[in-house]
Amino acid sequence: MKDYKKLAKHLLERTNVKPEFALILGSGLGYLTKYFEDSHAISYSELEGFPQSTVEGHAGRFVLGKFHGKNVIAMDGRFHYYEGHEIKDVVTPIYVFKEMGISRLIITNAAGGINRSFEPGDIVAITDIINFAFRNPLIGPNDERYGVRFPDMSKTIDFDWLEKVEKTAESRGIKLKRGTYVWVTGPSYETPAEIKAYEFSGADMVGMSTVPEIIAARHCGINLIAFSCITNMASGILDKKLVHEEVVQTAQRVKSAFSKVVGIALEV
Numbered sequence: 001m002k003d004y005k006k007l008a009k010h011l012l013e014r015t016n017v018k019p020e021f022a023l024i025l026g027s028g029l030g031y032l033t034k035y036f037e038d039s040h041a042i043s044y045s046e047l048e049g050f051p052q053s054t055v056e057g058h059a060g061r062f063v064l065g066k067f068h069g070k071n072v073i074a075m076d077g078r079f080h081y082y083e084g085h086e087i088k089d090v091v092t093p094i095y096v097f098k099e100m101g102i103s104r105l106i107i108t109n110a111a112g113g114i115n116r117s118f119e120p121g122d123i124v125a126i127t128d129i130i131n132f133a134f135r136n137p138l139i140g141p142n143d144e145r146y147g148v149r150f151p152d153m154s155k156t157i158d159f160d161w162l163e164k165v166e167k168t169a170e171s172r173g174i175k176l177k178r179g180t181y182v183w184v185t186g187p188s189y190e191t192p193a194e195i196k197a198y199e200f201s202g203a204d205m206v207g208m209s210t211v212p213e214i215i216a217a218r219h220c221g222i223n224l225i226a227f228s229c230i231t232n233m234a235s236g237i238l239d240k241k242l243v244h245e246e247v248v249q250t251a252q253r254v255k256s257a258f259s260k261v262v263g264i265a266l267e268v
């Protein structure tokens with residue numbers, strides 16, 4: 001069992017910021033930390049026993065500071081199973097957040113749109129998940145310090161929080177969509193036949209992250225909401241090749257609306 005307490009203590013000792021919220025930033029969404037006030041960056045490589053980021057668009061550092069008046073810690077770079085990390089390492093930050101006393105988490109990602117009413121640039125609130133990677137970060141002895149053996153997953157996100165975000169966003173001219181996110185391991189993008197199968201299963205968008213983080217957060221009792229930035233239509237929907245550069249570029253194109261939504265989630 002990992003010493004999450006030690007990692008949390010180490011992070012808290014590095015700055016005067018006592019974060020109330022944690023933020024996980026998806027591919028191309030790391031720019032958000034540029035808007036933080038009084039920010040301090042701590043590279044993952046400075047933390048003994050901490051995994052390292054390897055994906056383009058994921059810097060590999062924590063940034064602590066103030067955003068919309070709230071103390072936050074952001075992961076500018078998350079861990080994906082396809083990078084070769086152990087599944088338990090993918091969710092290490094979640095338990096570190098728990099040990100830091102954080103009770104609210106905002107997860108973001110870049111995702112491929114399966115639902116044909118979506119288009120690149122849409123911001124979609126995740127309201128349910130499908131685990132088609134068939135990996136689970138809770139496999140192995142249950143870490144009784146944090147949660148029960150069989151966590152309930154009937155509500156993966158905090159719907160009261162989301163409804164407040166939706167209302168405020170709408171009043172500021174931003175219409176959020178809702179959808180079910182399917183997790184696949186990657187790193188190859190999906191085939192058109194796979195996307196048809198996921199569509200048939202009820203998925204609205206697809207990605208290679210987020211679900212392990214949600215499972216771990218549910219396990220240790222951190223309230224969360226999660227947003228996908230639809231960066232491309234999923235394989236086979238358009239006659240177009242998928243490339244990661246486009247994912248990062250689209251994520252950056254919706255900078256303004258996406259950072260407003262995250263700001264609203266901190267305010268409401």
Ligand SMILES: O=P(O)(O)O[C@H]1O[C@H](CO)[C@@H](O)[C@H]1O
Nearest residue numbers: 026027109110207208209247
């Ligand atoms: O989920 P995030 O980290 O936003 O990244 C998404 O973008 C990458 C593929 O382009 C994959 O890692 C996928 O999961």
Ligand code: HPA
Nearest residue numbers: 110111112206207208234
């Ligand atoms: O189309 C996609 N598939 C999987 N992951 C993704 N992340 C962004 N777009 C995609």
